[in-house]
Each structure stands twice: as C-alpha cells, then as structure tokens.
Amino acid sequence: MTIEKRPNRSADKTAPSQAPARAPLVEQPGGGPKLPGPPGVPGTERFRLLAYVKQESMVRVDKRPDETVLTWPHLLRAEFLMAMLISGVLVLTSFFIQAPLEQMANAGNTPHVAKAPWYFLGLQEILSYFNPTVAGVLVPTLYLVGLAIIPFVDSSPYKAARDRKMIWIFFLCLMIGGLLVTFIGSFFRGPGWNWVWPWQGIYFNL
Amino acid sequence: MSFPGPGALMRYVKESQVWRSLFRQPYPTTSRTRALAVMNNVFLHLHPVRVKRHAVRYTYTFCLGGISFFLFLALTVTGVYLMFFYVPSVTRAYQDIQSIGTSVAFGSLVRNMHRWAAHLMVLTVFLHMMRVFYHGAYKPPRQFNWVVGVVLLFLTLMLSFTGYLLPWDQIAFWAITVGTQMAQYAPLLGSESSFFLLGGIEVGQGTLIRFYVLHVIAFPLLAAIFMVVHFWRIRKDGGISGPV
Numbered sequence: 025m026t027i028e029k030r031p032n033r034s035a036d037k038t039a040p041s042q043a044p045a046r047a048p049l050v051e052q053p054g055g056g057p058k059l060p061g062p063p064g065v066p067g068t069e070r071f072r073l074l075a076y077v078k079q080e081s082m083v084r085v086d087k088r089p090d091e092t093v094l095t096w097p098h099l100l101r102a103e104f105l106m107a108m109l110i111s112g113v114l115v116l117t118s119f120f121i122q123a124p125l126e127q128m129a130n131a132g133n134t135p136h137v138a139k140a141p142w143y144f145l146g147l148q149e150i151l152s153y154f155n156p157t158v159a160g161v162l163v164p165t166l167y168l169v170g171l172a173i174i175p176f177v178d179s180s181p182y183k184a185a186r187d188r189k190m191i192w193i194f195f196l197c198l199m200i201g202g203l204l205v206t207f208i209g210s211f212f213r214g215p216g217w218n219w220v221w222p223w224q225g226i227y228f229n230l
Numbered sequence: 231m232s233f234p235g236p237g238a239l240m241r242y243v244k245e246s247q248v249w250r251s252l253f254r255q256p257y258p259t260t261s262r263t264r265a266l267a268v269m270n271n272v273f274l275h276l277h278p279v280r281v282k283r284h285a286v287r288y289t290y291t292f293c294l295g296g297i298s299f300f301l302f303l304a305l306t307v308t309g310v311y312l313m314f315f316y317v318p319s320v321t322r323a324y325q326d327i328q329s330i331g332t333s334v335a336f337g338s339l340v341r342n343m344h345r346w347a348a349h350l351m352v353l354t355v356f357l358h359m360m361r362v363f364y365h366g367a368y369k370p371p372r373q374f375n376w377v378v379g380v381v382l383l384f385l386t387l388m389l390s391f392t393g394y395l396l397p398w399d400q401i402a403f404w405a406i407t408v409g410t411q412m413a414q415y416a417p418l419l420g421s422e423s424s425f426f427l428l429g430g431i432e433v434g435q436g437t438l439i440r441f442y443v444l445h446v447i448a449f450p451l452l453a454a455i456f457m458v459v460h461f462w463r464i465r466k467d468g469g470i471s472g473p474v
Contacts, residue, residue, distance in 0.1 A: 092280040096264040099281050100274070106293045107300050114304065114350070118342035125331070128324040129403035131432065138404035141394050143352050143387055148408060160412030172380040174363070175373035183366030183474045195363055229401045230349055 124229055136215035137227045145209030146202050152217055170198060276461055278469060285470040290365075294358035298386075299457065301351040306450065308344040312337075316396070318442035320435045323398035348390050355386045367471035375463040378456055385453045392445035395438060406441070407433050 093099075127133075140148050151159040178191035185192055214220030214227045234242070243249055258264040265279045284290050315334050316326045330337035359379060362368060368376035395406040410433065414424040429436025464470065 091283050093283050093286060094261060094264055095268045095277045095279055095281055096258065096274070098286045099277060102286050102288065102293070103296055106296060110297055110300055111304070114343055114347055115339070117346050118339050121342065121346070122338070123342045123345035124401060125327060125397055126400040129320070129398045129400060129433075131403070131434075133400070135400060135404055138408045140405050140409045141391060142349075143390070144409055147412065151412065156412060156415035157417060160414075161416045168380060168384060171359075171383075172377050175368040175370075175376045179370055179373070181369060183369065183472075185474075188366065199360065229405075230345075 137213065137217065139209070139213075139227065139229065142206065142210055142228070142230065145213075146204075146206035148217075149205040149209035149213070167198065167202070170194075278465060282469060282472070284473055290473070291361060291470070292357070294354050294361050298351055298354045298358055301347045301354065302453065302457070304347050305344060305351065308340045308347065309446065309450075311340050312344060313446060318396065318438050320398060320438055323396065323438065327397045327399070344393075348393060352386055352390055355383050359383060362471075365471055365474055369471075371467045372463070372471065375460060375467060378460045378463065382453060382456050382460060385449055385456065389445065389449045389453065392441040392449060395433070395441045396445065398438065403433055406437065410437075 139145060147159065147164060150163060153159065154163075174191060174195065177194075178188050180188065182188055210228050211222050211226060212219055214225060220227065255263060255267065255270075258267040268274045268277055268279050312330065315330050315337065317323065327341070330341050332338075334340075362376070362379065391406075391409060395402045410424060410427050413427050414421050416423045419426075425431065427437075427440070428434070429440045
C-alpha cells in the first residue's frame with residue numbers, strides 16, 4: 025500500500041483557517057482502525073490511501089528508474105579509450121618535438137632574460153609591479169588560500185551560475201587575472217623584462 | 231603416436247593450476263560477473279560497481295581528472311627509466327641528459343615524453359579544477375575533497391618546478407634562480423628560507439641534490455598519498471557530482 029502522510033495543518037500558523045472542519049475523531053474503543061484525531065496531537069496524523077500496489081516479495085514499491093550503468097564495460101571503456109588517446113598524442117608529440125636543451129648551466133653567463141617556468145610567469149610579471157614580499161610571497165599564498173576556501177565561502181546547495189554569482193565572479197577574477205599576467209609574462213616580455221610584442225621576438229621556453 | 235591439436239592444448243593450459251590461479255574467473259560477460267570483476271580486482275575496485283549515467287559522458291568531465299592521473303602514471307614510468315641514466319651532480323647532469331638523447335635506447339623519446347607530459351599535467355590539473363568549479367562539485371559534502379585538490383595542484387606545480395632544474399642547462403639554471411629568488415622575500419624567514427631551498431647562497435650542487443630528491447621521492451610520494459585520499463573521498467561523498 026502506498027500511503028501519503030499529510031502535513032498536520034495546525035502546525036502551519038499562517039493558515040489557521042485551513043484547519044479541518046470535520047469533527048476530530050479519536051482512537052476507536054476496542055482497538056479498531058486509527059482515525060483522524062484532534063489536530064496537533066502527536067500520533068494522530070491523518071493518512072489517505074493513494075493506491076494499492078500488490079507487493080511482490082522483496083521488491084520495493086518506491087524503486088526509482090535506474091540512472092546508473094555498470095562500471096564494466098561503460099566506465100572502463102571510456103577510461104581505456106582516453107588512456108590510448110593520450111598515450112598516442114604523447115608519443116607522437118615526443119617523436120616530433122624535441123624537449124629544449126640549451127648550453128650547460130653557467131652562473132657567470134646571465135641570459136638576456138631569465139624566465140621562470142611558464143606557470144610561474146604570472147608571478148614574475150606581478151613581481152615587476154609590486155615589491156617582492158607582496159608579489160613573491162603574499163600573492164601566491166593568498167591565491168592558493170583563496171582557492172581552498174571557496175567551498176566554505178559558498179556552501180549553498182545551488183549549483184547554477186545565476187544562483188552563485190559572487191563566487192563565480194571571485195573565481196573568474198582569479199582565473200582571468202592569473203591567465204592574463206601569465207600570458208603577458210610569457211609572450212610580451214623580453215630582455216630586461218621590457219615590453220616586447222610577439223612579432224618582435226618571443227622569449228619563451230617550455 | 232598422435233600429437234594433441236591446438237584445441238586440446240588450449241584446454242590443457244586452461245585447466246592447469248597455473249592458469250586457474252592467474253585467471254580465477256572466466257571473462258565476465260554477464261552483469262553479475264562484471265560486477266564481481268570490478269569488486270574483486272584490487273585495481274578496478276577503485277571504482278564502484280555501478281556509476282551514474284551522466285558520469286560516463288565525455289562532455290561531463292572531459293576525463294580531466296583521469297587524464298591527470300594517467301599522466302602522473304606515465305611520468306612515473308618514464309621518470310624511473312630516466313633515473314637509470316642520470317646522476318644529480320653539477321659536473322655530470324648536463325652530459326647525462328645529452329647522452330640520454332644520443333646513446334640511450336629510446337632515451338630521447340622518453341625524455342621528451344617526460345617533459346611534455348609534465349607540462350600537459352599542469353594544464354589538465356588546472357582545467358580539472360575549472361570543470362569542478364563549473365559544476366559546483368566543491369559543495370557539501372565535497373568541501374574537503376576540493377581542498378585536497380588544491381593541495382594536489384600545489385604538489386603538481388612543485389613536481390614540475392623541481393624537475394625543471396635537473397637538465398642543468400641555462401634554461402633550468404636561470405628559471406630556478408628567478409623562481410627561488412622570490413622566496414628570499416618571505417616575511418620573517420627571509421634569506422633563511424632561500425638558503426633552505428637552495429642548500430647554499432645560490433643555485434648549485436646543494437640545490438641540484440635537494441631538487442632531485444624532492445622531485446623523485448618526496449613530492450611523488452606526497453602526491454600519491456593525497457591522490458589516494460582524493461579518490462577515496464569521491465567514493466565516500468557519493469560518487470561524482472550531479473549535473474548543474
């Protein structure tokens with residue numbers, strides 16, 4: 025049997041006029057079926073019959089449509105194909121593009137421009153704007169801390185972008201800001217960390 | 231005298247104790263045996279037996295987390311191969327890299343793979359983070375796993391950065407010089423932290439051995455531990471997050 029529990033209306037103080045007009049019924053003497061009692065009294069909630077479903081042994085009546093698939097083969101196939109694809113891309117790239125190797129390290133021979141690895145070029149770029157304590161230490165620390173606290177700043181259950189505008193703006197600022205300075209540091213900086221257009225020369229190593 | 235045919239031979243092999251100890255079940259073809267295969271295999275049981283339907287769509291995750299993990303494995307394999315031919319000494323390191331490129335079997339290919347996979351991994355870890363943010367997958371109950379992910383992002387950067395010095399060429403030397411100069415300005419610690427990082431007052435033998443040990447043991451081990459937690463939390467937090 026499928027039974028729907030109806031809300032006890034007297035608990036809803038905004039709509040007192042919705043209280044049942046029917047006379048409250050109490051438990052029948054002699055152990056008969058439980059009937060609607062006075063509102064607000066625990067154990068006297070009212071129920072109504074929605075449908076009668078023949079119960080087949082252990083099959084649950086409220087079984088929802090199955091929204092899952094078997095890991096073998098569905099997920100494993102996707103993983104295998106992706107692993108093959110990445111392996112192929114990696115081997116082909118490595119076959120045709122040589123990893124850079126310049127002259128042996130020489131502390132006495134300073135290059136025209138010394139650049140950090142590309143993922144730190146954004147940091148190196150802001151190092152030319154602020155003093156080193158801010159740019160070299162505070163900014164990267166705050167950047168990571170800022171990323172880490174996102175779930176604690178925005179813990180609402182809403183996932184759509186329009187329901188979490190603030191955190192989207194915060195995240196986009198971090199991402200676009202980081203991307204921008206990294207891009208400038210990578211392709212627009214040359215000797216002496218001066219501005220250089222990419223067509224004047226690219227000072228970038230991978 | 232007659233020799234057994236290929237069918238009989240195959241039957242004999244498949245009924246042998248050795249075969250049956252290696253392949254304890256036949257190839258799973260039914261839902262039941264496929265579920266058991268995932269449950270009973272130590273590598274496969276990283277996965278639940280069933281996954282949400284949307285989770286296997288390529289365009290939901292773009293496989294970015296999986297690709298990052300796969301690249302980590304590829305980097306481990308290629309890295310171990312390179313370790314056989316590399317000595318972290320300022321007098322030998324550069325020549326070792328040169329001879330890996332010229333006289334080691336597949337040396338050039340493996341070094342290139344290691345380098346490109348490392349750059350690619352930094353990229354895929356970043357993109358994975360953006361994907362997770364887009365889907366709001368850091369929301370309860372997944373807050374902790376997001377933080378673990380940020381730690382993994384940091385470790386990925388540190389793995390790449392420490393590896394950058396090892397070829398001991400001009401790119402490596404000056405990139406690390408610039409990178410570690412920033413550490414001098416850490417409040418309170420100051421030049422102490424720079425000395426601690428470099429193992430000296432400038433990039434030299436002390437730096438090379440420090441970065442080498444961090445690169446081949448300390449950071450990979452730490453990353454592996456955090457990855458174990460990362461994957462475990464996915465299972466414990468109810469699988470992959472739902473669509474937006």
